[in-house]
Amino acid sequence: MRKNTKEIRVGAVRIGGTAPISIQSMCNTDTKDVESTAKQILAMESEGVDIVRIAINNLEDAQAIPKIKEKIHVPLIADIQFDYQLALYAVEYGIDGLRLNPGNIGENWKIEKVVNACKEKGISIRVGVNSGSVKQEFLDQYNGVNAESICYSALEQIKTLESFDFHDIKVSLKSSDVRLSVEAYRRFSEMSDYPLHLGITEAGPSFKGTIKSAIGMGSLLLDGIGDTIRVSLTADPVEEVKVAKEILKSLDLRQEGINLISCPTCARTKIDLIPLVEEAEKRFSSYTDNLKIAIMGCIVNGPGEAKEADYGITGGNGKGVVFKKGEIVATVKEEELLDTLFEIIESDRNEQHS
Ligand code: SF4
Known part of the structure; x- marks a missing residue:
């Protein structure tokens, strides 16, 4: 049973409540290089990304936001490290969401300015704690890096935003340690109703990172915890989106696309x-139909x-049969199996779409 969280929005994408679990990723292009950034986002879109984050490191990056948005179809989140002015620029230039920690922004008047700008435009903010960035006072109070110190660190960030009557918040609690991440998200889910952005941070290269992400996020999603997910791989962000989609599909949390x-x-x-299977995976990769x-x-x-x-296909000696809805519809030579399957599916799709 999915945990009932508060619903917020990033652009037109709903997060939390009864909204479908969305997929996020982050560009690794130079943000102000509009062509490259938009191209990467479009590639992620074709794999099913719902929201994309971009780093805003200077005014030029912020000024690129409207130009990028003209070319893409998903909402954008600005990743802000320390400079409140960059957050304000991002809002001014049309960003849909912010990722920042008020604790990094500094004085209260700066935080208030950012919060007011967000309120005016209906922009939500993600706050997040990484296991490496837990504040010393929480490390002391809760005996080091653990689920408690991570959660209370996040609650402090939230309280700061709430003190300005801001509540369009989502939260991440990341660690490269799968067990710690899972424990922290589980604990936090008991403490708060804000929607959760799941991630296993710095999960590693594709193979290892995919396994860590699937175990960590899969455990949480099976508990009904998590409203939006980001797989972090040392790889092309398009790979992150593919992995995230497969995690959701394998738990029946996303239906679109072929279940092979x-x-x-x-x-x-x-x-x-x-x-044969490798070729089938390639051929059906662009399908958005919900088919097994x-x-x-x-x-x-x-x-x-x-x-x-x-x-389906079942192999025999040098030949095989093609099934459709439980019935054998063709018996052909091995080398014709995939083409036959493909033709049957295509013909059905054309009929449905005509
Ligand atoms: S028994 Fe048949 S279906 Fe199972 S792994 Fe072997 S070949 Fe595949």
């Missing part, structure tokens, strides 16, 4: 399955899985 089921292969495998496709290597377990899918 394939067997791990074994000594009974009767067709050259691995390249099973590609199985033999007649032992194959027909069962293939029959339960919308479409």
Whole structure:
């Protein structure tokens, strides 16, 4: 059962409450390079990103915001480190959300200015604590870096914003330690109803980072915790979006796109399955239809899985069968299996869309 959190917005995207769990990522381009930044965002959009964050390091970056927005279709969040003036510029130039910690902004009058600008434009703010940035007083009070010190550090940031009567807040509690992240989010979820931005920070390169992210975020999402997610990989941000989408799809929290089921292969495998599945993954990658496709290597377990899918292939000796909604619709040579499956699906899609 999903935890009921307060609903906020980033542009047109709802976060929290009953809103679908959204996918975020962050550009690694130079923000003021409008062409490169927009190109990267469009590539992320094609994989299903809902919100993109950009770093705002100077006035030129802020001035690029409207030019980037002209070329893209998803809301933008400005990542602000310390300078309240850059936050104000980002708001002035049309940003949809801010990521900042009031504790880094400094004096109260600066925070108040940012908060008032956000209120005026209906802009939400994400506050966040990384395990490496917990304040000394909380480390002392709660005996080091742990879920308690992370949570109370985040609550302090929230209280500062609330003191200016600002409540359009979402919260992240990140650590590269999966257990610590999960504990912190679970604990915080008991303490607050603000929506949560899930992330396992600095998760590492694609392979390791994907596993860490899937375990961490998957555990939380299964608990009903989390309103928006960002996978952090040392890789192209487009990869982050792909991984995030697969995490949500594997938990039935996002339906769009093909759910490809394939067997791990074994000594009974009767067709050259691995390249077949790789090719299928490529061919169906652009589909946004909510379809389950099973590609199985033999007649032992194959027909069962293939029959339960919308479409499927089961390999035999140098040949195989294609299933549709549980019925065999073709028996063809191995080398024709994928083309046949593809033609059948395409023909059904054309019929549906005509
Ligand atoms: S479906 Fe058949 S080929 Fe694939 S792993 Fe299972 S037994 Fe082996």
